[in-house]
Amino acid sequence: MSDTIKEPIVQFIDVHKSFGDVKVLKGIDLDIKPGEKVAVIGPSGSGKTTIIRMLMTLEEPTSGDILVEGNNLWKMSKKGKQVRANEKHLRNIRGDIGMVFQHFNLFPHMSILDNCMTAPVNVKKEDKNEVRERSIQMLERVGLGDKLNNYPSQLSGGQKQRVAMARALVMRPKIMLFDEVTSALDPELVGEVLEVIRDIAKNDDMAMVLVTHEMDFALDIADKVLFLDEGVIAEQGTASDVIEHSENERLQTFLRRFRSV
Amino acid sequence: MIVQLFWLYYAIPMLFGINLGSNWWIGVIAIGLNYGAYLSEVVRGSILSVAKGQTEAATALNMSSFQRMRLVIFPQAVRMMLPEFGNYTIQMLKGTSLVSLIGLTDVLYYGDIMRSTNLDQAPLIYLLVLVMYFILALPLIWLTRKGESISKKGVASG
Amino acid sequence: MNYWSWETFSEALPMVLQGLGITVGLTFSCYAFALLFGFVWTFLRRIPNKLIHWIVTWTMEFIRSTPPLVQLFFIFYAWPMIPGIGVTLSPFTSAILGLGLHFSTYIGEIYRSGIESVDKGQWEASRALNFSVFDKWKKIILPQALPPTIPMLGNYFIIMFKEVPLASTIGVAGILHMANTYGARNWAYLEPLTIVGIIFLLLSYPSAILIKKLEVKMNTRFDKKAALENVKKGAVM
Numbered sequence: 294m295s296d297t298i299k300e301p302i303v304q305f306i307d308v309h310k311s312f313g314d315v316k317v318l319k320g321i322d323l324d325i326k327p328g329e330k331v332a333v334i335g336p337s338g339s340g341k342t343t344i345i346r347m348l349m350t351l352e353e354p355t356s357g358d359i360l361v362e363g364n365n366l367w368k369m370s371k372k373g374k375q376v377r378a379n380e381k382h383l384r385n386i387r388g389d390i391g392m393v394f395q396h397f398n399l400f401p402h403m404s405i406l407d408n409c410m411t412a413p414v415n416v417k418k419e420d421k422n423e424v425r426e427r428s429i430q431m432l433e434r435v436g437l438g439d440k441l442n443n444y445p446s447q448l449s450g451g452q453k454q455r456v457a458m459a460r461a462l463v464m465r466p467k468i469m470l471f472d473e474v475t476s477a478l479d480p481e482l483v484g485e486v487l488e489v490i491r492d493i494a495k496n497d498d499m500a501m502v503l504v505t506h507e508m509d510f511a512l513d514i515a516d517k518v519l520f521l522d523e524g525v526i527a528e529q530g531t532a533s534d535v536i537e538h539s540e541n542e543r544l545q546t547f548l549r550r551f552r553s554v
Numbered sequence: 555m556i557v558q559l560f561w562l563y564y565a566i567p568m569l570f571g572i573n574l575g576s577n578w579w580i581g582v583i584a585i586g587l588n589y590g591a592y593l594s595e596v597v598r599g600s601i602l603s604v605a606k607g608q609t610e611a612a613t614a615l616n617m618s619s620f621q622r623m624r625l626v627i628f629p630q631a632v633r634m635m636l637p638e639f640g641n642y643t644i645q646m647l648k649g650t651s652l653v654s655l656i657g658l659t660d661v662l663y664y665g666d667i668m669r670s671t672n673l674d675q676a677p678l679i680y681l682l683v684l685v686m687y688f689i690l691a692l693p694l695i696w697l698t699r700k701g702e703s704i705s706k707k708g709v710a711s712g
Numbered sequence: 713m714n715y716w717s718w719e720t721f722s723e724a725l726p727m728v729l730q731g732l733g734i735t736v737g738l739t740f741s742c743y744a745f746a747l748l749f750g751f752v753w754t755f756l757r758r759i760p761n762k763l764i765h766w767i768v769t770w771t772m773e774f775i776r777s778t779p780p781l782v783q784l785f786f787i788f789y790a791w792p793m794i795p796g797i798g799v800t801l802s803p804f805t806s807a808i809l810g811l812g813l814h815f816s817t818y819i820g821e822i823y824r825s826g827i828e829s830v831d832k833g834q835w836e837a838s839r840a841l842n843f844s845v846f847d848k849w850k851k852i853i854l855p856q857a858l859p860p861t862i863p864m865l866g867n868y869f870i871i872m873f874k875e876v877p878l879a880s881t882i883g884v885a886g887i888l889h890m891a892n893t894y895g896a897r898n899w900a901y902l903e904p905l906t907i908v909g910i911i912f913l914l915l916s917y918p919s920a921i922l923i924k925k926l927e928v929k930m931n932t933r934f935d936k937k938a939a940l941e942n943v944k945k946g947a948v949m
């Protein structure tokens with residue numbers, strides 16, 4: 294990681310989110326520095342997915358601000374006034390963010406290679422040959438160099454998820470979001486996907502936000518761990534801070550449940 | 555549809571005081587209006603049934619809403635539409651037989667004329683007419699079946 | 713050019729309505745025929761013989777993809793001319809046979825999808841319990857296969873109702889036929905045909921709503937997917 298002054302690349306300022314009457318997030322404040330690896334843990338339904346979906350612009354916050362490199366994601370100024378962001382504004386910022394989904398969401402009508410190439414070519418208007426080369430390299434990196442022309446339906450879950458990661462990486466985002474990317478996989482396929490994430494975490498300098506139930510893995514690679522509970526960040530710090538020195542009763546209970554499994 | 559066809563046949567010249575020149579256009583309007591509605595429903599339905607995750611993945615790759623439609627949603631929706639399209643086109647083909655009733659000279663019309671001069675040849679004549687319709691429908695049947703197997707692959711729906 | 717006349721309208725109304733009984737009666741008769749004959753197709757197709765399967769499948773395909781109008785003509789005009797087996801049928805009977813047969817191919821397809829949607833384990837269980845073939849179908853398979861198809865079958869009722877006026881072309885005196893007769897007699901077609909259109913709207917709209925309700929009810933009771941796949945949409949002419 295570089296040593297320039299670390300302005301946060303992502304900031305959440307008092308972000309609230311409700312679905313109908315249900316208050317899911319009740320004031321989230323959060324800084325993510327460039328290159329920082331953040332693991333988000335917490336009980337089911339605590340709002341982990343919601344946090345990263347808001348950052349990916351798939352969900353709009355009810356109130357509060359999300360800043361990406363200092364730009365307000367969901368608001369823009371128009372004639373001196375702050376108004377709701379339009380699609381153009383979202384697109385400008387969204388280019389820095391990539392996401393890997395729990396259920397892969399590969400495009401079933403495209404080959405693996407085309408899945409990787411379509412966005413750089415069509416969205417970023419990059420040179421097709423250059424993109425092809427980069428995509429092939431990326432697919433080789435995730436161990437799928439021999440499957441370039443296969444279709445998603447011909448792959449195992451673990452392979453699909455590795456393609457999904459390659460597809461996101463080819464876009465060269467500054468921030469990568471992972472939403473429980475192993476929880477739809479058979480147990481024996483989890484390892485291969487975690488290995489790829491570990492590799493990315495070690496070798497790429499993008500920031501990563503990782504929602505996961507793979508506790509040991511998260512604690513191993515994360516610079517910072519957030520424990521989300523009842524709509525707020527109940528605990529945060531380095532892995533050892535959170536695990537060993539926290540006195541938060543609910544966090545201890547939560548961790549114990551994983552240890553005993 | 556037969557009611558609409560007759561209705562248009564009498565209503566258009568009377569209500570608008572115009573003659574469309576031939577009954578051809580009355581047939582086109584009656585059949586077109588009927589199936590246009592069904593086909594647009596097919597298009598709408600297939601677009602809506604492409605899984606939500608596809609739109610989200612396309613958004614995460616920063617595609618514009620036009621690109622999402624062009625590159626991700628529509629190519630999958632088309633695969634789903636194929637069988638329905640084949641199917642409705644068969645229905646439409648069958649429907650065209652009605653235009654003989656307003657005097658358009660289609661296969662059935664000639665069949666009827668032939669029958670009225672050779673009453674005892676009726677079985678052969680109508681069988682021939684049926685077979686002609688069937689031959690026209692064969693490529694559509696093929697499209698429908700092929701479309702079903704295509705749409706099973708290559709589409710994420712849900 | 714004469715335009716719309718309410719006088720003609722009220723004069724034509726009673727005459728057109730005279731045909732209503734026949735139209736509705738024919739709809740029910742055709743529907744009953746199609747429901748019954750649908751079973752015939754379904755079971756013929758289950759005969760484990762490649763040749764029979766092939767013949768039945770393509771016969772259904774043939775009937776389904778050729779115009780019911782021509783089929784009506786065939787049964788009414790051509791059937792009596794066939795040496796040996798030909799008999800003259802009344803227009804009403806011809807219509808039941810023609811339209812009923814046409815739609816039975818669709819109904820058979822619905823039954824099939826219902827049967828295929830019954831879980832494989834159910835077949836194995838009924839074998840394990842040593843049911844007779846008859847009991848297997850009566851007690852295990854059909855009670856599970858048929859209920860989910862009810863909304864679709866209902867849809868076909870409406871579709872058939874709209875199709876029944878075809879029978880006027882061979883002289884069945886339903887509402888369309890009455891309207892045309894009135895038109896020919898008084899040289900005023902627009903009003904009686906409008907009446908026919910209104911009657912169809914009035915009758916099919918409430919039934920459509922009814923069936924929608926039925927569908928919602930069924931969907932909550934049974935697996936949504938069951939039986940709704942692979943069934944071809946209906947003929948609407």
Ligand SMILES: Nc1ncnc2c1ncn2[C@@H]1O[C@H](COP(=O)(O)OP(=O)(O)OP(=O)(O)O)[C@@H](O)[C@H]1O
Binds near residue numbers: 312338341342343
């Ligand atoms: N689109 C939505 N509409 C209504 N409620 C929603 C929606 N999305 C999420 N919720 C609710 O918000 C809460 C938080 O959901 P979220 O998916 O963020 O939880 P999570 O922490 O990711 O849980 P899990 O570990 O099970 O994935 C849940 O109670 C969920 O029911």
Ligand SMILES: [Mg+2]
Binds near residue numbers: 341342343473
């Ligand atoms: Mg989640």
